[in-house]
Amino acid sequence: MKTSLGSVAVRTDASQTDGRRARSETSRAKIVAAMLDLVGKGDIAPSAARVAETAGVGLRSVFRHFDDMDALYREMSQAIEAQVLPMTLKPLTGTTWRERLLEIIERRVLVFETILPFRISANIKRFQSEFLMQDYRRMLRLERTSLEAILPAHVRADIPLVDAINVPLSFQTWRLLRHDQELSIVDARAVVVRLVEAVLAQIPD
Known part of the structure; x- marks a missing residue:
């Protein structure tokens, strides 16, 4: 059974998209968990840098998610x-x-x-x-x-x-x-x- 290069490329693109989406959701979940942890411990207005450090993600990721x-x-x-x-x-x-x-x-x-x-x-x-x-x-x-x-x-x-x-x-x-x-x-x-x-x-x- 032959597989065309086009179908391989489509599957690869879909896999990459799914991977990026999964990483984004994981990153967002870490940010939410970090916010809950910090606020729960008394930091009622944590900075983005503090959230990023606690979540173990990059500061850019926090700002990207904090846009919404x-x-x-x-x-x-x-x-x-x-x-x-x-x-x-x-x-x-x-x-x-x-x-x-x-x-x-x-x-x-x-x-x-x-x-x-x-x-x-x-x-x-x-x-x-x-x-x-x-x-x-x-x-x-x-x-x-x-x-x-x-x-x-x-x-x-x-x-x-x-x-x-x-x-x-x-x-x-x-x-x-x-x-x-x-x-x-x-x-x-x-x-x-x-x-x-x-x-x-x-x-x-």
Whole structure:
């Protein structure tokens, strides 16, 4: 069976293209992993040189991939969501809405603490990124809707009251307590519980 030089050239070109694509994807994965590692360790705005060093790739490769920041942030967001999704999907076990509300506090402490450095990093960049701004707004909606889902109708009908409950349960409050005020996890949690309980004390059963 004869093989033409043309078909060999086509297969060679395809193989080279596949190889370049695989190397590009590997390089991109290394960059995303390096970003996650650096941000997770507290470097919330790592330089391209730092990312390149951690990823073990050339600086040019980082700049090439960083030209599409939204795609990179999207990959980082997907990796973080995959980590916290099991926490958020776990069913609440409280028999009353008040018990379930206190459960939400414990759950959000775990989730917010896990995502803390990444969300701080995203907040710095969200005014320069359409994806991060949309993701930020999506998170606000999720916080609100997950809270409203456990509240009885007479509480949901009082919008300022829902707002009063939602504020201490928000990521922004957790960031304020942990990052700005530098409270420990235990102390920050105690503040959130105190704030929520103060609101609950004003709500008749």
